[in-house]
Amino acid sequence: MATILRLNEKSSKDILLVHKYTKSTIPVETAKELSLEVDNKHIDTAITIINYIVSQTSPELLGKDKLEQTQVEDWLSFIVSSLRSAAKKDVIAHMENKLNSHLNFATFFVANRLTVVDIVIFGILHAYTRNMKVASVPNVMRWFDLVQHLIIENNSNLAEVFPLVSIDLNDVPEPAPPKKDDKKGDKKDEKKDNKKDNKKDDKKNDKKEKKDATADGDKKGEAKDGKKKEKKEKKEKKPAAAPVESDQPTVSRLDIRVGYIRSCKKHEGADSLYVEEIDLGDGEGEYRTIVSGLVKWYPLEEMQNRWVICLANLKPASMRGIKSQGMVLCASDPDGTKVELLSPVDTSKVKPGDRVYFEGMEGEPEKVLNPKKKYWETVQPDFKTKDDKLAYFQDKPFLIKTASGEPIKCQVATVQGGGIK
Secondary structure: OOOEEEEOOOOOHHHHHHHHHOOOOOOEEEOOOOEEEEOOEEEOOHHHHHHHHHHHHOHHHHOOOHHHHHHHHHHHHHHHHHOOOOOHHHHHHHHHHHHHHHHHHOOOOOOOOOOHHHHHHHHHHOOOHHHOOOOOOHHHHHHHHHHHHHHOOOOHHHOOOOOOOOOOOOOOOOOOOOOHHHHHHHHHHHHHHHHHHHHHHHHHHHHHOOOOHHHHHHHHHHHHHHHHHHHHHHHHOOOOOOOOOOOOOHHHHOOEEEEEEEEEEEOOOOOOOEEEEEEOOOOOOOOEEEEEOOOOOOOHHHHOOOEEEEEOOOOOEEEOOEEEOOEEOEEEOOOOOOEEEOEEOOHHHOOOOOEEEOOOOOOOOOOOOOHHHOHHHHHHHHEEEOOOOEEEEOOEEOEEOOOOOOOEEEEOOOOOOOEEO
């Protein structure tokens, strides 16, 4: 008997996406229930069906080693039990909690590349993302936008079933400037004062209106002209044009700095998150609030008064109700059992705000990284530690530019051959 995949059109879009993305040649039929017929064997479990399809075409999507394969299996089990048949409110709850928290320090769900986990979760969440706000699940939406460009844009046969979702990654609301209302109030007060002054002037000039009608007309004309000129001048003020893209190395667009944690506390609304107050050299008395998912890896007392390395020009994002203004960089070992903060090798020679650079790849960092250009996602897979426990971008060490001119390297405590994020 030939191999046949039977899909329910409404509830099997994730498996259809896997089938199409892997370019599987297994014939597909529409049916009420999900099933796969292989050599007279009837398979109706989603995990087994996914594993079979992928193993026949793109086995690397199931993991390149035992650790990755185990992680893929764990995620697929979670997907089947908690996402595939869950109510909408439960899926959204998982997006806001488990998925968003996991992606806080990860580009993909497993390893530093696309796996079947990303494909399946994308297929399930595609129906939900149109109504989701970036501010509520910033990490999920950033991941979703990356994945849809990787798998949909490069595969025209998928666009009809999974059309690209327009996502404005800049749509994270900033706190309202406190002076905005004052300015409006000032303008209103100015208008009231002007009206009062005009009324006084009108009263004074009532007696002269007949004699000076022409002169007054000229004055009014001049006033109108003046107002028109002012309006024109205001209209002519346009925002500065975006700078022309240069050949500047992508990694140099990241603003990586030395930071000093002045204080740290647990997030009141998330057990896995810390809220740190970090000095990044922005100015005397100016400190950044940064939210990090490090509760599992560091006790609270070890997060106090310590040197760290931070990515300082990410667009601020809300992390469970708190605006995070950057990211502390950590290295995780290949088997996922350790996560360690990066720090300067010699803290006596650095100060908060000192920039990290890579020799031969210097450049001026972006003021704020444009999420759509994916500078961070492009270079992050090449951030790693080596056997010497030092931090590298490709083969270039992280170097801190100090006031003395002596470059200081960055290190972790024990992680060797780990990814940095």
